[in-house]
Amino acid sequence: xxxxxxxxxxxxxxxxxxxxxxxxxxxxxxxxxxxxxxxxxxxxxxxxxxxxxxxxxxxxxxxxxxxxxxxxxxxxxxxxxxxxxxxxxxxxxxxxxxxxxxxxxxxxxxxxxxxxxxxxxxxxxxxxxxxxxxxxxxxxxxxxxxxxxxxxxxxxxxxxxxxxxxxxxxxxxxxxxxxxxxxxxxxxxxxxxxxxxxxxxxxxxxxxxxxxxxxxxxxxxxxxxxxxxxxxxxxxxxxxxxxxxxxxxxxxxxxxxxxxxxxxxxxxxxxxxxxxxxxxxxxxxxxxxxxxxxxxxxxxxxxxxxxxxxxxxxxxxxxxxxxxxxxxxxxxxxxxxxxxxxx
Amino acid sequence: xxxxxxxxxxxxxxxxxxxxxxxxxxxxxxxxxxxxxxxxxxxxxxxxxxxxxxxxxxxxxxxxxxxxxxxxxxxxxxxxxxxxxxxxxxxxxxxxxxxxxxxxxxxxxxxxxxxxxxxxxxxxxxxxxxxxxxxxxxxxxxxxxxxxxxxxxxxxxxxxxxxxxxxxxxxxxxxxxxxxxxxxxxxxxxxxxxxxxxxxxxxxxxxxxxxxxxxxxxxxxxxxxxxxxxxxxxxxxxxxxxxxxxxxxxxxxxxxxxxxxxxxxxxxxxxxxxxxxxxxxxxxxxxxxxxxx
Numbered sequence: 001x002x003x004x005x006x007x008x009x010x011x012x013x014x015x016x017x018x019x020x021x022x023x024x025x026x027x028x029x030x031x032x033x034x035x036x037x038x039x040x041x042x043x044x045x046x047x048x049x050x051x052x053x054x055x056x057x058x059x060x061x062x063x064x065x066x067x068x069x070x071x072x073x074x075x076x077x078x079x080x081x082x083x084x085x086x087x088x089x090x091x092x093x094x095x096x097x098x099x100x101x102x103x104x105x106x107x108x109x110x111x112x113x114x115x116x117x118x119x120x121x122x123x124x125x126x127x128x129x130x131x132x133x134x135x136x137x138x139x140x141x142x143x144x145x146x147x148x149x150x151x152x153x154x155x156x157x158x159x160x161x162x163x164x165x166x167x168x169x170x171x172x173x174x175x176x177x178x179x180x181x182x183x184x185x186x187x188x189x190x191x192x193x194x195x196x197x198x199x200x201x202x203x204x205x206x207x208x209x210x211x212x213x214x215x216x217x218x219x220x221x222x223x224x225x226x227x228x229x230x231x232x233x234x235x236x237x238x239x240x241x242x243x244x245x246x247x248x249x250x251x252x253x254x255x256x257x258x259x260x261x262x263x264x265x266x267x268x269x270x271x272x273x274x275x276x277x278x279x280x281x282x283x284x285x286x287x288x289x290x291x292x293x294x295x296x297x298x299x300x301x302x303x304x305x306x307x308x309x310x311x312x313x314x315x316x317x318x319x320x321x322x323x324x325x326x327x328x329x330x331x332x333x334x335x336x337x338x339x340x341x342x343x
Numbered sequence: 344x345x346x347x348x349x350x351x352x353x354x355x356x357x358x359x360x361x362x363x364x365x366x367x368x369x370x371x372x373x374x375x376x377x378x379x380x381x382x383x384x385x386x387x388x389x390x391x392x393x394x395x396x397x398x399x400x401x402x403x404x405x406x407x408x409x410x411x412x413x414x415x416x417x418x419x420x421x422x423x424x425x426x427x428x429x430x431x432x433x434x435x436x437x438x439x440x441x442x443x444x445x446x447x448x449x450x451x452x453x454x455x456x457x458x459x460x461x462x463x464x465x466x467x468x469x470x471x472x473x474x475x476x477x478x479x480x481x482x483x484x485x486x487x488x489x490x491x492x493x494x495x496x497x498x499x500x501x502x503x504x505x506x507x508x509x510x511x512x513x514x515x516x517x518x519x520x521x522x523x524x525x526x527x528x529x530x531x532x533x534x535x536x537x538x539x540x541x542x543x544x545x546x547x548x549x550x551x552x553x554x555x556x557x558x559x560x561x562x563x564x565x566x567x568x569x570x571x572x573x574x575x576x577x578x579x580x581x582x583x584x585x586x587x588x589x590x591x592x593x594x595x596x597x598x599x600x601x602x603x604x605x606x607x608x609x610x611x612x613x614x615x616x617x618x619x620x621x622x623x624x625x626x627x628x629x630x631x632x633x634x635x636x
Contacts, residue, residue, distance in 0.1 A: 001453060001456045001457040001458075001538060002538075003459070005453075005538045005539075006453050006457045006459075009449045009450065009452060009453035009538075009539075010449070010450050010453045010454070010465070012445075012446035012449060012450070013446045013447060013449065013450035013509050013512075013513060014450070014465075016446060016502070016505055016506040016509055017468075017469070017472060017506055017509050017510065019506065020480070020484075020502065020503050020506030020507070021472045021475065021480065021506055021507065021509075021510075022472075023483070024480040024482075024483025024484055025475065025479075025480065025483065026483075027482075027483035027486070027487075028479065028480070028482050028483045031482060031483070031486070071486060071490060072486075138362070139362075139363075139366055142359045142362050142363050142366075143363065145351065145356075145359055146359075146363065152622070154363060154367065155622065155626065156618060156619065156622055157367050157370050157371040158366070158367075158370050159618050159622065159625060159626075160370055160371060160374060160614075160615070160618065161370050163563065163614050163617075163618055163625070164374075164567070164611055164614055165566070165567035165568075165569065165584050165610070166567070166569070167567075167569045167584055167587065167588060168567075168584065168587065168607050168610055168611060171587070171591070171603070171607055172373045172374065172377050172607060173373055175377065175380075175388075175389070175600075175604065176373060176376065176377075178389060179391075180389035180390060180391050181389060182376065182394050182397065185394045186394070215369065215370075219370070220629060223626055223629045223630065224629060224630055227626070227629075227630040247355070272474045275476070276476035276478070278476075278478060278569075278570065279569050279570075282569070282588060285591070294476055294478045294479075294570070297478050297479060297481070297482065298478055298570070298574075300482075301478075301481055301482060301485070301574055302573075302574075306485065308482055308485060308486060311481075311482040312482040312483070315478075315479035315480075315481075315482050315483075316479075318476060318479050319475060319479055322474050322475065322476065323471075323474075325474075326470075326471065326474045329470065329474070330467065330470070330471075333466075333467060333470060334467075337463050
């Protein structure tokens with residue numbers, strides 16, 4: 001295809017992506033370096049028979065004009081990155097000096113909001129991803145051994161947790177684990193603790209969110225692995241059997257190596273997707289115990305005062321995190337492409 | 344190995360069956376339970392006294408005179424204007440799917456037919472864009488949208504969702520178009536068609552399976568989105584998912600939770616029907632990206 005034809009075909013989609021993805025990314029980087037103007041303060045001196053007093057008032061009009069004429073605010077460089085709500089550079093230095101041992105250091109850092117969100121996001125990403133891989137793989141093996149007529153029905157029900165919006169999926173589970181809901185009451189009965197509430201403790205909240213994450217994501221790996229199982233080389237299996245491999249050995253030495261490219265694909269995709277975990281925290285109303293980086297941005301943007309600079313800073317930091325996770329994906333795509341063009 | 348299930352030992356067969364039943368309960372039961380519960384009053388669905396109340400609904404019978412009540416649905420749809428959100432979602436989904444498929448097929452087709460190196464870099468860029476969490480972009484939208492009075496309108500949200508959707512759409516359609524033999528449009532061009540005419544008369548008639556699959560995923564993205572819609576839409580223009588979230592925000596007075604439950608069921612039902620009809624396409628779409636790589 002000629003360059004010119006290509007250009008016209010590609011123009012609409014390119015302009016959409018440039019205007020609404022590339023420019024906003026550029027914009028948040030800029031925004032994160034600015035902070036809203038302080039209010040303009042007028043000092044007036046009021047003199048009465050008892051003496052003079054200085055009064056400070058906020059000049060509403062001038063403040064509004066200033067904020068309107070320069071909506072970005074004033075330039076502060078990397079100040080917002082270093083403040084307490086983000087990387088908290090000074091606080092960390094203090095904690096480092098004051099803490100006696102590493103455990104104390106870690107605990108104190110856990111009190112800083114950004115690091116707390118980071119800790120949850122990373123824990124979520126790196127527990128949900130392996131668990132959903134394993135769970136999806138087991139479901140795929142099990143469904144593959146079913147009778148043909150049952151397969152379709154099983155796949156239909158298996159797709160449901162993945163297809164509904166994360167917010168709705170988490171609300172549905174949230175109502176069931178409510179202390180008056182069916183799972184909540186079952187747990188109270190099992191542990192013989194009538195006051196047991198999953199929402200009350202940080203540890204249990206994290207477990208709940210991780211269980212939700214696996215529930216939501218397992219269908220994806222199941223479907224992909226199931227498709228992979230359909231292309232299994234039967235003769236390799238047969239020869240493994242003749243060599244006396246047990247079922248477990250067949251799975252370990254034949255099936256898993258065969259699915260390996262798919263496993264890496266799902267794992268890499270999931271690392272990126274789980275890193276943006278956000279809706280479940282809203283759905284489970286879990287923000288008191290678990291905050292993620294995305295929720296952190298959402299919280300800054302919502303409410304009465306929209307903290308755009310702060311949100312932009314968190315966004316930039318989140319994008320840096322995503323980029324690190326994205327790196328292996330890019331390398332893999334690069335390798336695939338070179339292999340294809342070499343052929 | 345496992346395909347010939349007749350050869351499986353009985354113990355393995357039993358444990359597989361148990362596991363499948365276990366998984367099906369985990370996957371489907373929450374939805375069935377919520378559907379059932381949405382026809383009860385709060386005191387039954389959330390019963391401190393006895394979980395069996397949610398099944399037999401003694402309080403619902405006492406208060407409403409029957410075991411099922413549509414009060415939650417009435418409250419959500421009529422009192423809280425959920426119908427408005429349904430219309431908004433319909434509009435948003437329709438235009439998002441339409442626009443993103445139109446510009447996506449053009450772009451995806453071009454990517455699959457050009458052999459220059461820059462197509463690779465464009466695809467890589469799309470992949471990077473695909474990895475950006477949508478919520479991180481919102482801070483970049485708000486300032487210009489306020490300045491130019493674009494905030495709160497459905498049209499703005501549609502365009503933003505289309506753009507966010509493009510990277511994925513491009514990847515999917517690019518791989519579908521690559522499966523359509525190049526000789527088809529090459530021969531049309533030999534016969535004197537321009538590239539666009541070749542696309543229009545030769546490719547469009549055969550591209551529908553891939554386009555429908557991609558369209559389903561565009562639809563899901565628009566239908567399920569929360570991050571963008573909750574941030575960019577005004578109260579009146581809210582779609583279903585942010586509307587449900589705002590039900591939760593209002594004080595959890597008696598009955599209000601049941602509005603949310605009814606709204607959740609109303610939102611999930613269309614998805615059920617969609618999966619029922621398009622299961623094959625969804626599965627093929629999920630595996631398309633994986634198997635090719």
